[in-house]
Amino acid sequence: xxxxxxxxxxxxxxxxxxxxxxxxxxxxxxxxxxxxxxxxxxxxxxxxxxxxxxxxxxxxxxxxxxxxxxxxxxxxxxxxxxxxxxxxxxxxxxxxxxxxxxxxxxxxxxxxxxxxxxxxxxxxxxxxxxxxxxxxxxxxxxxxxxxxxxxxxxxxxxxxxxxxxxxxxxxxxxxxxxxxxxxxxxxxxxxxxxxxxxxxxxxxxxxxxxxxxxxxxxxxxxxxxxxxxxxxxxxxxxxxxxxxxxxxxxxxxxxxxxxxxxxxxxxxxxxxxxxxxxxxxxxxxxxxxxxxxxxxxxxxxxxxxxxxxxxxxxxxxxxxxxxxxxxxxxxxxxxxxxxxxxxxxxxxxxxx
Amino acid sequence: xxxxxxxxxxxxxxxxxxxxxxxxxxxxxxxxxxxxxxxxxxxxxxxxxxxxxxxxxxxxxxxxxxxxxxxxxxxxxxxxxxxxxxxxxxxxxxxxxxxxxxxxxxxxxxxxxxxxxxxxxxxxxxxxxxxxxxxxxxxxxxxxxxxxxxxxxxxxxxxxxxxxxxxxxxxxxxxxxxxxxxxxxxxxxxxxxxxxxxxxxxxxxxxxxxxxxxxxxxxxxxxxxxxxxxxxxxxxxxxxxxxxxxxxxxxxxxxxxxxxxxxxxxxxxxxxxxxxxxxxxxxxxxxxxxxxxxxxxxx
Numbered sequence: 303x304x305x306x307x308x309x310x311x312x313x314x315x316x317x318x319x320x321x322x323x324x325x326x327x328x329x330x331x332x333x334x335x336x337x338x339x340x341x342x343x344x345x346x347x348x349x350x351x352x353x354x355x356x357x358x359x360x361x362x363x364x365x366x367x368x369x370x371x372x373x374x375x376x377x378x379x380x381x382x383x384x385x386x387x388x389x390x391x392x393x394x395x396x397x398x399x400x401x402x403x404x405x406x407x408x409x410x411x412x413x414x415x416x417x418x419x420x421x422x423x424x425x426x427x428x429x430x431x432x433x434x435x436x437x438x439x440x441x442x443x444x445x446x447x448x449x450x451x452x453x454x455x456x457x458x459x460x461x462x463x464x465x466x467x468x469x470x471x472x473x474x475x476x477x478x479x480x481x482x483x484x485x486x487x488x489x490x491x492x493x494x495x496x497x498x499x500x501x502x503x504x505x506x507x508x509x510x511x512x513x514x515x516x517x518x519x520x521x522x523x524x525x526x527x528x529x530x531x532x533x534x535x536x537x538x539x540x541x542x543x544x545x546x547x548x549x550x551x552x553x554x555x556x557x558x559x560x561x562x563x564x565x566x567x568x569x570x571x572x573x574x575x576x577x578x579x580x581x582x583x584x585x586x587x588x589x590x591x592x593x594x595x596x597x598x599x600x601x602x603x604x605x606x607x608x609x610x611x612x613x614x615x616x617x618x619x620x621x622x623x624x625x626x627x628x629x630x631x632x633x634x635x636x637x638x639x640x641x642x643x644x645x646x647x648x649x650x651x652x653x654x
Numbered sequence: 655x656x657x658x659x660x661x662x663x664x665x666x667x668x669x670x671x672x673x674x675x676x677x678x679x680x681x682x683x684x685x686x687x688x689x690x691x692x693x694x695x696x697x698x699x700x701x702x703x704x705x706x707x708x709x710x711x712x713x714x715x716x717x718x719x720x721x722x723x724x725x726x727x728x729x730x731x732x733x734x735x736x737x738x739x740x741x742x743x744x745x746x747x748x749x750x751x752x753x754x755x756x757x758x759x760x761x762x763x764x765x766x767x768x769x770x771x772x773x774x775x776x777x778x779x780x781x782x783x784x785x786x787x788x789x790x791x792x793x794x795x796x797x798x799x800x801x802x803x804x805x806x807x808x809x810x811x812x813x814x815x816x817x818x819x820x821x822x823x824x825x826x827x828x829x830x831x832x833x834x835x836x837x838x839x840x841x842x843x844x845x846x847x848x849x850x851x852x853x854x855x856x857x858x859x860x861x862x863x864x865x866x867x868x869x870x871x872x873x874x875x876x877x878x879x880x881x882x883x884x885x886x887x888x889x890x891x892x893x894x895x896x897x898x899x900x901x902x903x904x905x906x907x908x909x910x911x912x913x914x915x916x917x918x919x920x921x922x923x924x925x926x927x928x929x930x931x932x933x934x935x936x937x938x939x940x941x942x943x944x945x946x947x948x949x950x951x952x953x
Binding site: 405407408424425427428433435439440441442443445448449451455457458459462463465496500501 | 660661662663670671672675676678679682683686687688689770774775776778779780781782783784785786949951952
């Protein structure tokens with residue numbers, strides 16, 4: 303009877319394996335051709351967007367945990383050659399989204415692909431996609447070098463590559479020490495080292511700045527910018543907005559599991575410009591206030607300047623000219639990323 | 655930024671992920687932490703203790719004490735122990751010393767092969783490197799079996815060094831390459847390997863390290879008692895001999911039946927049934943673990 307049971311289970315397994323293989327072939331039929339990572343790209347710079355299969359596409363990505371929709375019909379595209387910031391408040395679904403991209407969590411609905419292929423179906427995933435996740439961790443008793451060598455073995459990479467990425471991340475001296483003794487910053491560097499093992503064309507990083515000192519943050523920024531400039535796809539989640547303003551070309555902002563904004567950093571911030579205000583200096587503030595009309599909301603500043611919202615700088619200039627008033631300063635105060643972010647996300651994630 | 659170039663990647667042809675490399679990776683994971691040699695030291699100590707205690711019990715079997723209660727029966731048993739078959743049985747028992755706690759070590763090591771990945775959150779890195787999760791579990795199974803065999807080898811070498819001296823000191827002799835001894839030693843290997851796989855299956859089903867260790871202890875030490883109690887109670891209502899063989903469904907009883915030529919206990923099922931049940935457990939646990947590993951998200 304036991305043998306029969308075992309045979310049944312084995313049969314079930316074979317069926318599962320066959321089904322998985324079936325997935326594979328259907329995914330390969332997608333539009334972007336799968337090519338092995340171009341090794342000759344080693345030292346040369348490649349124009350943005352020319353690496354094959356570096357594009358990340360999420361479409362209708364949904365993850366439901368019992369009653370809660372952690373991620374809800376999320377669709378976005380991440381282009382090669384650019385650093386894309388993935389922003390959202392705590393609990394917005396950033397990490398869940400990234401884990402679905404990486405095949406660690408199964409989406410309830412929707413798909414996520416890298417170069418048109420699901421991560422789980424990638425031929426040599428480590429050579430195509432590198433990932434730094436928040437849980438980037440190693441056994442506390444294992445040395446950083448051994449941790450990387452294990453990954454090399456698993457990924458089919460030469461063991462010597464472990465030493466290269468240790469050098470690349472400034473960890474050579476700490477390579478033989480046990481992971482348990484690493485500082486937070488060293489752990490983060492080791493996670494980056496692991497992500498770089500396969501010299502991948504796509505890097506996905508979840509909060510890579512956590513625990514890094516200013517020098518480390520600058521190192522990370524330079525590394526990611528360099529990789530993007532060489533045509534790699536960089537998707538980096540964070541809620542360090544100031545760092546994102548320095549680092550990101552594009553932004554994807556999510557709140558409560560849904561897309562709140564997506565596009566180049568400047569245009570995401572500008573789209574919030576309606577919330578911005580204009581600073582005006584004029585010798586005759588009362589007359590200007592009267593001339594501006596009903597749409598404008600004018601708040602006098604402490605030094606006699608005016609802050610105007612509701613109308614833009616051009617309208618203020620026109621009104622002043624028609625009223626024959628002098629203007630000494632007319633400055634549009636652009637909302638910064640923080641203002642845009644808060645406007646897009648505040649209140650939406652309050653429940654969690 | 656020239657630092658990004660990789661001589662290592664450029665020099666080597668990509669081998670891709672092969673089953674052999676995955677097994678090597680799993681063995682490396684065990685080898686690069688202290689757990690396995692701590693286990694090995696504990697295992698050697700326990701094997702030495704078991705050898706000593708086995709030695710004493712066989713000594714008194716061959717040479718009954720003067721003050722033993724039923725001296726006539728003891729002398730008759732001693733005479734039987736001195737027959738070639740009797741000596742071979744003693745040699746077989748000595749050559750498998752350390753099995754009782756040894757397989758417990760191996761089972762725990764097997765479960766650690768899986769639960770360590772979750773306890774230290776390395777499962778993420780592993781499944782990123784190898785998204786084909788079935789392949790990972792199979793590699794772990796092979797690695798666990800290898801370590802089971804390694805522990806068996808260590809015990810057998812230790813037993814093999816001590817046993818000739820012991821037999822000589824007791825003025826009995828038997829070839830250690832005789833079938834009785836050889837069969838026991840090989841069945842012992844089977845037990846070590848199957849318990850390692852059993853532990854691995856347990857680890858895939860119960861990801862919590864503490865949980866799977868407790869479950870392992872409970873199954874190994876408690877399963878026997880629980881089944882004895884259950885089937886003896888059942889026998890009270892339904893007096894058929896085979897009922898008393900029922901406890902064989904407890905893994906530790908099945909393993910005992912499997913390694914014991916002849917009857918392990920009164921009404922015990924045949925040896926092959928014990929083997930089938932142990933193999934069945936190993937297969938079902940591992941298969942269940944693979945299904946769960948495929949279905950569950952990596953935490």
